[in-house]
Amino acid sequence: MKERTVELFPAALPGVCPPGSVSDAPAEEAPGGAELEDKSDMERSCVLTAELVSRCISHLGHFGNGPPLYQLSLPSQNLSDVSILRNYAHLQKLELPHNKIKVDLSCVSHMPYLVILDASHNEIFSFFGFQPPKSLKEVSFSYNRMAKMKDLSACSYLSKLELDHNSFSEITGLEQCCRLSHLRLAHNRISRISGLGSLPLTHLCLRGNQLERIEGLENLNNLQVLDLSQNRITSLSGLQNLCLLGSINLEKNLITEIQECKHIHDLLLLRDLSLLENPVQEQPDYRVSVVFLLQHLTVLDQEKITAEEKVSSVNKYDPPLDVVSARNHLTHMVYQLMQPQVLYDSSTLPSADSPYPMLVLTGPQGCGKRELAHRLCQEFSEYFAYGICHTTRGPYYGEENGIDYHFVSEEDFQNMILMGKFIQTMQYGGHSFGLTRDAIEDVAREGLACCVHMELEGVFSLKRCCFEPRYILLFPSKAEKYRDRLKSRGLYTPAQIEKAVSRLDVYAKTNIQRPGFFDNVMPCDDLEEAYQMLRLVLKEYLLLKEEEEEEKHNRASPDSTSMASANEPVAKPPSHLLGSGTLTSQSATALDPSNPSYRNYFTKIQAELSPENSPAEFASIRRRERLVREAIVGNSPGVYSQRFKSSAQKAPSSMQTHDSGSHFSEDSSSDESRASELSVPSSAGAFAGSVEPLNSSIVEPTLETLKDQLSSDQTPDQLAAATSPSSDRRPGSNVRPVLPPIPTGRKTPVVSSPKPPAGETESANMNG
Numbered sequence: 001m002k003e004r005t006v007e008l009f010p011a012a013l014p015g016v017c018p019p020g021s022v023s024d025a026p027a028e029e030a031p032g033g034a035e036l037e038d039k040s041d042m043e044r045s046c047v048l049t050a051e052l053v054s055r056c057i058s059h060l061g062h063f064g065n066g067p068p069l070y071q072l073s074l075p076s077q078n079l080s081d082v083s084i085l086r087n088y089a090h091l092q093k094l095e096l097p098h099n100k101i102k103v104d105l106s107c108v109s110h111m112p113y114l115v116i117l118d119a120s121h122n123e124i125f126s127f128f129g130f131q132p133p134k135s136l137k138e139v140s141f142s143y144n145r146m147a148k149m150k151d152l153s154a155c156s157y158l159s160k161l162e163l164d165h166n167s168f169s170e171i172t173g174l175e176q177c178c179r180l181s182h183l184r185l186a187h188n189r190i191s192r193i194s195g196l197g198s199l200p201l202t203h204l205c206l207r208g209n210q211l212e213r214i215e216g217l218e219n220l221n222n223l224q225v226l227d228l229s230q231n232r233i234t235s236l237s238g239l240q241n242l243c244l245l246g247s248i249n250l251e252k253n254l255i256t257e258i259q260e261c262k263h264i265h266d267l268l269l270l271r272d273l274s275l276l277e278n279p280v281q282e283q284p285d286y287r288v289s290v291v292f293l294l295q296h297l298t299v300l301d302q303e304k305i306t307a308e309e310k311v312s313s314v315n316k317y318d319p320p321l322d323v324v325s326a327r328n329h330l331t332h333m334v335y336q337l338m339q340p341q342v343l344y345d346s347s348t349l350p351s352a353d354s355p356y357p358m359l360v361l362t363g364p365q366g367c368g369k370r371e372l373a374h375r376l377c378q379e380f381s382e383y384f385a386y387g388i389c390h391t392t393r394g395p396y397y398g399e400e401n402g403i404d405y406h407f408v409s410e411e412d413f414q415n416m417i418l419m420g421k422f423i424q425t426m427q428y429g430g431h432s433f434g435l436t437r438d439a440i441e442d443v444a445r446e447g448l449a450c451c452v453h454m455e456l457e458g459v460f461s462l463k464r465c466c467f468e469p470r471y472i473l474l475f476p477s478k479a480e481k482y483r484d485r486l487k488s489r490g491l492y493t494p495a496q497i498e499k500a501v502s503r504l505d506v507y508a509k510t511n512i513q514r515p516g517f518f519d520n521v522m523p524c525d526d527l528e529e530a531y532q533m534l535r536l537v538l539k540e541y542l543l544l545k546e547e548e549e550e551e552k553h554n555r556a557s558p559d560s561t562s563m564a565s566a567n568e569p570v571a572k573p574p575s576h577l578l579g580s581g582t583l584t585s586q587s588a589t590a591l592d593p594s595n596p597s598y599r600n601y602f603t604k605i606q607a608e609l610s611p612e613n614s615p616a617e618f619a620s621i622r623r624r625e626r627l628v629r630e631a632i633v634g635n636s637p638g639v640y641s642q643r644f645k646s647s648a649q650k651a652p653s654s655m656q657t658h659d660s661g662s663h664f665s666e667d668s669s670s671d672e673s674r675a676s677e678l679s680v681p682s683s684a685g686a687f688a689g690s691v692e693p694l695n696s697s698i699v700e701p702t703l704e705t706l707k708d709q710l711s712s713d714q715t716p717d718q719l720a721a722a723t724s725p726s727s728d729r730r731p732g733s734n735v736r737p738v739l740p741p742i743p744t745g746r747k748t749p750v751v752s753s754p755k756p757p758a759g760e761t762e763s764a765n766m767n768g
């Protein structure tokens with residue numbers, strides 16, 4: 001380097017080395033290298049000489065056609081007087097760090113090409129004590145003794161300014177530095193951030209000051225790296241608008257609350273955050289919480305965030321439904337296993353090929369599934385009874401304990417969990433809901449299938465149980481109409497309504513992302529239409545259409561009259577309860593959620609039918625009456641057993657594996673025999689694997705399809721037909737589906753969704 005310098009800058013360098021620099025300098029002003037090292041000559045060496053300049057200067061090249069430009073680097077030379085540099089007009093880069101310059105840097109004013117000035121680690125008092133060249137881009141005055149900033153509007157090209165370790169207490173004079181992108185003011189005495197306006201700063205360091213709050217940064221829209229470490233900051237408020245921020249250093253501050261992270265939650269580019277040595281680190285679950293709140297982070301407290309940490313944070317604070325249901329199932333399984341063994345006398349016991357049949361109506365709160373469930377259980381009382389859940393919420397006006405829910409205290413509910421009573425539970429709106437095994441057993445004991453309604457979380461849990469219900473999603477496809485329906489109920493706060501509406505998205509996504517998750521999806525914007533669709537689908541499940549046809553046929557044939565009456569497919573509820581266009585205004589009113597009396601609907605109907613008996617009891621009595629009739633007539637067994645049997649007959653091998661003699665005593669009307677008749681093999685047979693699964697491509701149209709259907713002029717029957725299972729037969733089988741179990745892992749192919757018609761963007765968005 002030394003050799004090169006000598007070569008490049010001979011003494012007579014015109015325009016660079018002025019007279020009196022190297023060749024003209026007196027011998028005593030041009031100390032040699034040995035003299036520089038001589039401590040006794042230190043005082044003299046404080047004045048920069050031309051010779052030293054000539055040795056330390058280097059050529060940088062030309063800028064266009066302009067003059068040659070030079071760099072002068074003089075670190076650690078104990079220089080206190082550099083005034084000679086005023087003669088070096090073509091310097092582009094001047095480095096004078098670690099010297100003893102105190103005052104005079106006026107020489108810089110004579111360097112019109114100067115771009116980079118490093119005067120750090122000196123003893124300079126005055127900030128820019130010279131007329132700064134316009135070309136100046138990068139300046140470092142770090143480690144000096146400056147205390148007051150002044151107007152730098154002349155430095156229009158200034159892009160980097162380093163003023164660390166001075167004594168500044170205020171940031172001023174930078175407003176016009178419209179190219180300033182890097183600013184360092186670490187270890188000063190700044191107690192308030194100000195004077196930054198809307199500078200195009202990308203990097204800002206205010207480490208080691210006396211800041212107590214983050215302010216004055218709101219307009220720094222380009223800020224990417226921010227260092228506010230070693231201050232007294234207590235809150236992250238003030239950062240929320242800095243959407244380009246990628247790195248924040250807040251080490252050694254006074255942040256105590258994890259919730260402060262919410263202020264930077266929306267900074268999607270934030271990757272690196274350090275809260276080291278803040279009190280917040282002592283909070284339990286600090287790291288996992290911050291990782292969860294700031295899911296875009298890749299480095300926290302100088303430590304890389306692993307994929308495992310990210311997953312476990314989500315599982316902890318916002319677990320996916322699969323995880324929630326797995327935990328829920330696990331909990332209830334464990335508590336159940338901890339109880340003394342219970343022997344169930346009815347047909348809910350699990351078996352590989354004979355799960356107990358259940359029907360689950362699911363959908364968001366208030367979508368009408370409860371009313372529909374009650375109504376179905378009325379019309380199809382030969383097949384279904386309502387499974388009554390437990391809840392800790394208080395009854396609404398008109399609700400009755402043991403009909404709508406079993407209303408229990410939170411303490412009782414918790415005790416029931418500990419006693420292993422529940423199959424699944426969920427929290428909704430601050431209350432607990434749960435379905436007990438006994439609720440299902442009560443229905444099964446009557447020889448009926450259980451019909452329940454529940455939220456999506458309940459479905460996820462139920463899918464993990466031994467039961468394999470049919471799941472029908474009732475989906476309000478028009479969000480506004482659904483919102484209005486909830487409002488008209490007068491039961492919910494605006495927040496509850498918004499929560500319910502927001503869950504539409506969860507249902508829609510689940511349906512789209514998990515083909516086959518629901519066995520059927522139906523719009524329920526109009527409850528009456530939904531009911532008609534539902535009953536048609538159920539009739540299809542239950543083969544009732546076929547039987548009605550058979551019945552008609554039998555009536556036409558005089559010989560079969562007695563048989564026909566014995567085989568009456570369904571004991572029909574009063575005609576005003578039936579659908580198919582026969583619904584009277586009374587039932588319509590009863591089903592109108594805005595009518596406060598609609599919750600009494602079911603109770604009233606029960607009173608009409610049988611003031612003393614529960615629905616299950618009522619169904620049981622009717623079924624037994626029929627059995628008696630059948631026994632007297634000596635004809636075929638009743639419809640229900642036929643349903644169960646028909647499948648069993650088609651699956652002789654599976655039936656033969658059961659002890660049909662002891663379990664299938666249909667013609668006995670005694671309670672004991674009824675209990676045995678309803679044990680696993682008898683009832684399960686019809687729901688066993690011999691039953692053909694639904695044609696899922698028809699069963700599960702996407703919501704778009706449904707909306708298209710809704711928007712068309714189709715009648716409910718047509719809609720139901722479109723969404724009802726196919727009646728195609730499996731080759732070699734003449735068995736029709738009777739609410740059959742769904743083989744595990746069965747996936748329904750997604751029906752390709754037509755584009756939503758114009759004007760239905762709201763619905764289409766919901767499906768997204």
Ligand SMILES: Nc1ncnc2c1ncn2[C@@H]1O[C@H](COP(=O)(O)OP(=O)(O)OP(=O)(O)O)[C@@H](O)[C@H]1O
Binds near residue numbers: 389393425458459
């Ligand atoms: N065991 C359960 N598991 C999961 N969800 C349940 C369970 N029991 C009830 N739910 C659901 O919890 C939600 C809140 O129940 P709640 O009875 O308070 O609703 P609601 O306002 O009466 O509306 P809905 O008419 O839908 O029942 C409903 O969507 C209901 O279906």
